[in-house]
Amino acid sequence: MADAEWMLEARHITKRFPGLVANDDVSFAVRRGEIHAVVGENGAGKSTLMKILAGLYEPDAGEIRLEGRPVRLRGPRHAAQLGIGMVHQHFMLVPRFTVIENVVLGSEPGSAGRLDLAAARARVEELARRYRLEVDPDARVADLSVGQQQRVEILKVLYRGAQVLILDEPTAVLVPQEVEQLFRHLEELRQQGKTVLFISHKLDEVLAIADRITVLRRGRVVGTVAARQATKAQLAEMMVGRPVLFRLDRPEPPALDDPAPLLALEEVTCLEGGRAVIDGVSLVVRPGEIYAIAGVEGNGQAELLQVVTGLRPVTRGRVRLFGEDAAAWSVARRRAAGMAVIPEDRHRQALVLPMTVWENAMLGSHRDPGWRRGPFYRLAALRRRVAAQIGRYDVRTPSLDVPVAALSGGNQQKLILARELERDPRLIVAAQPTRGLDVGAIEFVWSQLLAARARGLGVLLISADLEEILALADRIGVLARGRLVGELPRDEATPERLGRLMLAGGEPA
Amino acid sequence: MPAHEGTSVALLASLLALLAATLRLSLPVLITSVGATFTELGGVVNIGLEGMMLVGAFASAWAGITWGPLAGIAAGIAAGGLLALVHAVAAVRFRVDHIVSGVAINLLAAGLVRIGSYRVFGTATTSGRVEGLPPIPVPYLGDLSPLVVVGFLLIGVAWYVQQRTPFGLRLRACGENPLAADTLGVNVEAMRVAGVVLSGMLAGLAGSYLVVELNHVYVEGMTQGRGFVALAAMIFGNWTPTGAALASLLFGAAEALSIRANVAIPYQFLEMVPYVVTLLVLAGVMRRSTPPAAVGTHYSRGDE
Amino acid sequence: MNRIARGLLYAAVPVAALVLAALIGAVVVLVTGGHPLEVLQVMLRYNLSSPDSIAGILSRMTPLILSGLAVALSFRAGLFNIGVEGQYLMGAFTASLAGIYLAGLPAVLHLPLTVLAGMAGGVLWAWLPAELRVRRGVHEVISTIMLNFVSTALLLWLIGDVFLDPTQGGSTPRVRMSEIAPTARIPRIHGLAELLGIPLRPSTALDWFFPVALAVAAGVYLLLWRTPFGFELRAVGLNPQAARAAGIPVEATLRKAFLLSGALAGLVGMSDLLGYFGYLDIDFPRGYGFTGIAVALLGGNHPAGVVLAAFLFAFLQRGGLGVQALAGVPREVITVMEGVIILTMLITAAVAGRWLRRWERARLLAGQEGGRGPEGSAAPAAPGEEGQHAGA
Amino acid sequence: GGGGSGGASGGESQGGGQAEQPTVRVGLVYDVGGRGDQSFNDMAYAGLERAQQEFGDRVEVRDAEPDAGGQNREDLLRAFADQGYDLVIGVGYLFTDAVTAVAKEYPDVKFGIVDSCPQEPLDNVACLTFKEHEGSFLVGAAAALKTRTGKIGFVGGMKSALIERFEAGYRAGAKYINPDVQVLVDYAGTTGEAFSNPTKGRELALAQIQQGADVIYHAAGGTGKGVFEAVKQQGKLAIGVDADQSLTAPDYADVILTSMVKRVDVAVFDLIRSVVEGDFRPGLHAYGLKEDGVGYAVNDKNRAMIEDITAQLDELKQKIIDGEIQVPETPGDV
Numbered sequence A: 001m002a003d004a005e006w007m008l009e010a011r012h013i014t015k016r017f018p019g020l021v022a023n024d025d026v027s028f029a030v031r032r033g034e035i036h037a038v039v040g041e042n043g044a045g046k047s048t049l050m051k052i053l054a055g056l057y058e059p060d061a062g063e064i065r066l067e068g069r070p071v072r073l074r075g076p077r078h079a080a081q082l083g084i085g086m087v088h089q090h091f092m093l094v095p096r097f098t099v100i101e102n103v104v105l106g107s108e109p110g111s112a113g114r115l116d117l118a119a120a121r122a123r124v125e126e127l128a129r130r131y132r133l134e135v136d137p138d139a140r141v142a143d144l145s146v147g148q149q150q151r152v153e154i155l156k157v158l159y160r161g162a163q164v165l166i167l168d169e170p171t172a173v174l175v176p177q178e179v180e181q182l183f184r185h186l187e188e189l190r191q192q193g194k195t196v197l198f199i200s201h202k203l204d205e206v207l208a209i210a211d212r213i214t215v216l217r218r219g220r221v222v223g224t225v226a227a228r229q230a231t232k233a234q235l236a237e238m239m240v241g242r243p244v245l246f247r248l249d250r251p252e253p254p255a256l257d258d259p260a261p262l263l264a265l266e267e268v269t270c271l272e273g274g275r276a277v278i279d280g281v282s283l284v285v286r287p288g289e290i291y292a293i294a295g296v297e298g299n300g301q302a303e304l305l306q307v308v309t310g311l312r313p314v315t316r317g318r319v320r321l322f323g324e325d326a327a328a329w330s331v332a333r334r335r336a337a338g339m340a341v342i343p344e345d346r347h348r349q350a351l352v353l354p355m356t357v358w359e360n361a362m363l364g365s366h367r368d369p370g371w372r373r374g375p376f377y378r379l380a381a382l383r384r385r386v387a388a389q390i391g392r393y394d395v396r397t398p399s400l401d402v403p404v405a406a407l408s409g410g411n412q413q414k415l416i417l418a419r420e421l422e423r424d425p426r427l428i429v430a431a432q433p434t435r436g437l438d439v440g441a442i443e444f445v446w447s448q449l450l451a452a453r454a455r456g457l458g459v460l461l462i463s464a465d466l467e468e469i470l471a472l473a474d475r476i477g478v479l480a481r482g483r484l485v486g487e488l489p490r491d492e493a494t495p496e497r498l499g500r501l502m503l504a505g506g507e508p509a
Numbered sequence B: 001m002p003a004h005e006g007t008s009v010a011l012l013a014s015l016l017a018l019l020a021a022t023l024r025l026s027l028p029v030l031i032t033s034v035g036a037t038f039t040e041l042g043g044v045v046n047i048g049l050e051g052m053m054l055v056g057a058f059a060s061a062w063a064g065i066t067w068g069p070l071a072g073i074a075a076g077i078a079a080g081g082l083l084a085l086v087h088a089v090a091a092v093r094f095r096v097d098h099i100v101s102g103v104a105i106n107l108l109a110a111g112l113v114r115i116g117s118y119r120v121f122g123t124a125t126t127s128g129r130v131e132g133l134p135p136i137p138v139p140y141l142g143d144l145s146p147l148v149v150v151g152f153l154l155i156g157v158a159w160y161v162q163q164r165t166p167f168g169l170r171l172r173a174c175g176e177n178p179l180a181a182d183t184l185g186v187n188v189e190a191m192r193v194a195g196v197v198l199s200g201m202l203a204g205l206a207g208s209y210l211v212v213e214l215n216h217v218y219v220e221g222m223t224q225g226r227g228f229v230a231l232a233a234m235i236f237g238n239w240t241p242t243g244a245a246l247a248s249l250l251f252g253a254a255e256a257l258s259i260r261a262n263v264a265i266p267y268q269f270l271e272m273v274p275y276v277v278t279l280l281v282l283a284g285v286m287r288r289s290t291p292p293a294a295v296g297t298h299y300s301r302g303d304e
Numbered sequence C: 001m002n003r004i005a006r007g008l009l010y011a012a013v014p015v016a017a018l019v020l021a022a023l024i025g026a027v028v029v030l031v032t033g034g035h036p037l038e039v040l041q042v043m044l045r046y047n048l049s050s051p052d053s054i055a056g057i058l059s060r061m062t063p064l065i066l067s068g069l070a071v072a073l074s075f076r077a078g079l080f081n082i083g084v085e086g087q088y089l090m091g092a093f094t095a096s097l098a099g100i101y102l103a104g105l106p107a108v109l110h111l112p113l114t115v116l117a118g119m120a121g122g123v124l125w126a127w128l129p130a131e132l133r134v135r136r137g138v139h140e141v142i143s144t145i146m147l148n149f150v151s152t153a154l155l156l157w158l159i160g161d162v163f164l165d166p167t168q169g170g171s172t173p174r175v176r177m178s179e180i181a182p183t184a185r186i187p188r189i190h191g192l193a194e195l196l197g198i199p200l201r202p203s204t205a206l207d208w209f210f211p212v213a214l215a216v217a218a219g220v221y222l223l224l225w226r227t228p229f230g231f232e233l234r235a236v237g238l239n240p241q242a243a244r245a246a247g248i249p250v251e252a253t254l255r256k257a258f259l260l261s262g263a264l265a266g267l268v269g270m271s272d273l274l275g276y277f278g279y280l281d282i283d284f285p286r287g288y289g290f291t292g293i294a295v296a297l298l299g300g301n302h303p304a305g306v307v308l309a310a311f312l313f314a315f316l317q318r319g320g321l322g323v324q325a326l327a328g329v330p331r332e333v334i335t336v337m338e339g340v341i342i343l344t345m346l347i348t349a350a351v352a353g354r355w356l357r358r359w360e361r362a363r364l365l366a367g368q369e370g371g372r373g374p375e376g377s378a379a380p381a382a383p384g385e386e387g388q389h390a391g392a
Numbered sequence D: 001g002g003g004g005s006g007g008a009s010g011g012e013s014q015g016g017g018q019a020e021q022p023t024v025r026v027g028l029v030y031d032v033g034g035r036g037d038q039s040f041n042d043m044a045y046a047g048l049e050r051a052q053q054e055f056g057d058r059v060e061v062r063d064a065e066p067d068a069g070g071q072n073r074e075d076l077l078r079a080f081a082d083q084g085y086d087l088v089i090g091v092g093y094l095f096t097d098a099v100t101a102v103a104k105e106y107p108d109v110k111f112g113i114v115d116s117c118p119q120e121p122l123d124n125v126a127c128l129t130f131k132e133h134e135g136s137f138l139v140g141a142a143a144a145l146k147t148r149t150g151k152i153g154f155v156g157g158m159k160s161a162l163i164e165r166f167e168a169g170y171r172a173g174a175k176y177i178n179p180d181v182q183v184l185v186d187y188a189g190t191t192g193e194a195f196s197n198p199t200k201g202r203e204l205a206l207a208q209i210q211q212g213a214d215v216i217y218h219a220a221g222g223t224g225k226g227v228f229e230a231v232k233q234q235g236k237l238a239i240g241v242d243a244d245q246s247l248t249a250p251d252y253a254d255v256i257l258t259s260m261v262k263r264v265d266v267a268v269f270d271l272i273r274s275v276v277e278g279d280f281r282p283g284l285h286a287y288g289l290k291e292d293g294v295g296y297a298v299n300d301k302n303r304a305m306i307e308d309i310t311a312q313l314d315e316l317k318q319k320i321i322d323g324e325i326q327v328p329e330t331p332g333d334v
């Protein structure tokens, strides 16, 4: 009775979490040898569904069929034995281990008493060659770029003989070049007969690579469509439940008499172990403009953010904020002077996950005397204010007292935005502000940044997403190997030109 | 000049004696701290090592007097391992805070050995003489216990097991990223329990060494905080068997020096020497230590 | 609908844990040849028979509360201060100096100054590991273990050689410092008890430091959850990277937290020193620092929990004495029981807590067939229940 | 059974005080370390046991042990006094203040304290103290007579005034025999733990032996076991302390020259007897050589080793009793 056509089927899968149904009677099927995409808003239940298919969660109801046969997955190892492997959005890697060690962990070659590293290396190298997933087998994973780490994750899955590969938001953390490379890998896998199931928020990508697309909304399947017949607008509407306009208002900022720069870097250089991680960078951000930093990740963006926010001392050069020499200013002083920060890694740099929503909402302005009476916080007033703030930013949370960890990624990001923008800053420093967000949330974040610009604020935007940069920026600086290799005004920037600058590290004269 | 020659010979003799004393005094801490790398690499903090060493000492005295030194050593290892199993079950299975469980283990051990001692030796605090293994004569250093050899072999074995076997790889993965290990089918609980029990067995072995080989007698409280010192040595040694062993040797040397140095400083300051030396070394040369990422945490899957 | 039922259920967990612990303790007593019922009866009678016995428990709680608070505060900051032991002993020493050499001041000045000196001693002894941690990244577990060892030797030298009370004579001269002036002694609480209609015997040792310890617990609570500094301290403990990005000076906060923990530790010995002995000798009570770790963790690193846990420990310890003297149970059996009770309590609490959450979850799941979506649902997300403690 | 008290079963103690026969009830609270230490505390227990044997039903005894300092000692004493015990004994000088306080509270109860005395005389407290320096003088003399190298050793437990009294007597005795004798002195530590560290005891003894010592006296509790072990391995001689250690540590009898016995058992027994017989005398009871409260041990196991010098030792003993020799109490006075 095995139905050859369907490789993997989900039938009437239901998964509840306290307070919500993450997957509600979900049914869909994946063909053998296809690339199947799953899309949906933040919190739609995509990751939950994938974790069920990979044996990590147990469904409360429903059935999984593999090649037509019902299977009950007893755990991730069992799923792997059956040929299902998953690459999680938050990589499941041991940073201190080498690539080989990460790949073979749990299914090591050799006897029980000896780890046959030579055999392991041979297998890993063979796999890497076959699927063109080049990565240094002896490198420590902590030293790898995100794209390389992802390749390690894919190798792990292939090493276990997976026929079905599940990837949760594989492109969210990749730069355009890496995305292209990943898609080549996925193509390669499909040609070798593997089945790929992946989640993405980027509808253009989905349309470009997938064969078929399943849309989830609030835990339910809205439908499955063939990529060839689908359009971006149609998908977006299915996801959100209303039409989404892919057009942004760019209200113009008021004409200012005082266009003095809010932020100015003058020949800033930062040495680390004798190497210049930032190398002679000069730039200015004026009121009412969005200055974007483009570049392949790892070219100094993180360090630049640290310099601007006060987390990294400069070796040479000057940092001026609001007209004053700010090189020696602490983070707190910069924030007090009117700088708002949206860090790139919200879990590690922006939020204290075990703390409550209201506590996270006041993080950074927690010294504000307005929150207090005498030395003590006025809890009632504080909560009222927080509730109003996050209400304006449509942060969806069961209550103010849950740990912020319980919020979906999109809502966490909106909380950060609320927290930073409600402080009435003059300068916003935003790094990867829409990473991992769905179209609705991205639309919201973008419009907030543009609204801030329209109020005369300056924005320094650091992003690996060219679409984002082109949509928002007034001027664009390209960072390569720690140097600012070019600066283009908005109307001269094209993806091609930027891409060339990013890769070449300089434009031929 | 014969007189000069005489003093230099005497100096050499005392240096060798110092070296031998260093070896003797280091060994219990060394064995325990090498064992401690197993529990910590698996992600479990074990401050019950002191208690495990103590029950190891007691059990080896009892079995050693009854059946001879080998049985004594085996009993010491078993007793340390059993007590470690209690800690493992509490901390890993039932997710009790590792530190609290360790504190409770130390209390348990202190009471148990006293009860046991009354029953077995008829007195709370000390046993009769325990015969040791036949010593190995080493030129210049005198007789050394075979366990000294075992202890030093242990460093290599521990390194090999941790770095070159599937077991070691899985164990370390559980201490670094248990979720990752779990998704790859590694039984996180079992690995962590194994790490704790191994550390307890080695602490028990260290206790046996104190009784069967070094002192030939059991005395209540004879472990003298060496379990805690071993923990410090393990951290000092940056969570590696070799580092832990070197740190233990440093402690041992400092202690031996404080016993044998004839210097005119207030007596109490000699007492402090090993600890002050450690602090100075830490303050001076220590690089930032890097514990296993998930040490001290509990693990459960997200949807439970 | 049934908040009360839920509250009761949660409250039942520790009670059940205690009962189970008592049962297992009974088994220990039986195995070692005692009579569990008699032991229980003697323990209750000895501990609860008179206001004086209750006062005896409260007075034992005082150092345990303070030590538990010192440990808990450091844990909240992500520090693992197991040096409370050495810090309180040093605090007792500095307080003794103030108590002896500032004699002549009126009590209103002398007593507070002496207590402050005790806190300063704790701070002093916390300062080195704090600096080592903040500046050199030296793990505080090692440095504080080392300093605990150093403090005992140093104190013996200070008490025995430098500040030895020369008037001590007799066949066995006590190795101790001079008497602390009466102006620096903490008065007993008997006056207040009298006012409340609870007469206490003159020999009962409960002093005013007990309410002080409770007030300190309340203060620590307010500090941690109601002030910007407490907020920063907890944020640094939970995610130093995010704290730093939010403008919190991480190193300074860690240092302050460590020193504050040391200051609390400096208070630990005060009730024994200023309320009971009146002098410092080399046999000053030890071990409060280590018990404090268990108290803090059993109390969930929360001041209220610390007070409750301190009560439990004080009850057991005092009861243990009565059981020894009056029921003939040897001390080692009581020590084993202490360990067994801690483990049983924690395991039961953990397991019952998990059952309870599962039950609540099932209830929630059962009651939500129609509704969905995060908005509007009031599910209490388990606040980091599987989370991490400040571990080594 | 696991220790417990001298045979009295659980239930009977609780009846309060209305027993009809004149049973003397005795409660004894040990020093930290407790019963089973094969020395000090066990000697006290031996006195208790002997009283139980000799007086049978006329005494009822019970013992307990504090777990730390502070109120615990006081509470244990008080627990006995409060139950109407007739005699309550604190073993060890740490009980000084506790006995003082509780004795004032219960003037009708008699108290004993070993090794110390309250500052102010109380008429319900008897103090049992020992002249350890006198006994140590004799074993010091024995060591000086027996050494072939002219070097002898002393290993103390916790460095404290009490243990230094042993050292002082020992050195004085050795110097009395031979002013040129060299005495090597070490202590195992600065806390109570120094009495249970055989490893350190062994190392200290080995170091002393390496420097030439061939007779070593220990006053270090369990730490002394390490001294015995080192001495046994190296073929030297040791001197035991408190109990007659040729008997309590028979495995080492062949190297134990003698022991400086401190008869806590005799003192405790005497005290109980005085209460039973109704002639309790408060105040100081100092047990020295004269009272046979301290001395050096001769028994079947060490007789062969020490026979040749017993005459000399007994002569010294008489001189001390007669006051011809004044034994110093602190090392500084030697």
Ligand SMILES: Nc1ncnc2c1ncn2[C@@H]1O[C@H](COP(=O)(O)OP(=O)(O)OP(=O)(O)O)[C@@H](O)[C@H]1O
Binding pocket: A017, A018, A020, A022, A040, A041, A042, A043, A044, A045, A046, A047, A048, A049, A406, A407, A408, A409, A410, A436, A438, B302, B303, C374
């Ligand atoms: N372990 C869990 N416990 C409780 N709730 C959970 C758990 N995991 C997920 N949820 C909730 O279930 C819902 C679906 O989450 P899921 O991760 O599947 O969403 P998603 O579609 O992957 O979202 P995103 O696009 O942000 O990744 C969310 O509201 C989330 O908060």
Ligand SMILES: Nc1ncnc2c1ncn2[C@@H]1O[C@H](COP(=O)(O)OP(=O)(O)OP(=O)(O)O)[C@@H](O)[C@H]1O
Binding pocket: A047, A048, A089, A090, A405, A406, A407, A408, A409, A410, A436, B302, C381, C382
């Ligand atoms: N124990 C939990 N309780 C409540 N919510 C949880 C729990 N675990 C996870 N969640 C929520 O469920 C969601 C699913 O987590 P998952 O690890 O799949 O990441 P994700 O949603 O895809 O990640 P991101 O937030 O980066 O988009 C998370 O947004 C998280 O907030």
Ligand SMILES: [Mg+2]
Binding pocket: A046, A047, A048, A089, A168
């Ligand atoms: Mg997801």
Ligand SMILES: [Mg+2]
Binding pocket: A089, A169, A409, A436
């Ligand atoms: Mg996501």
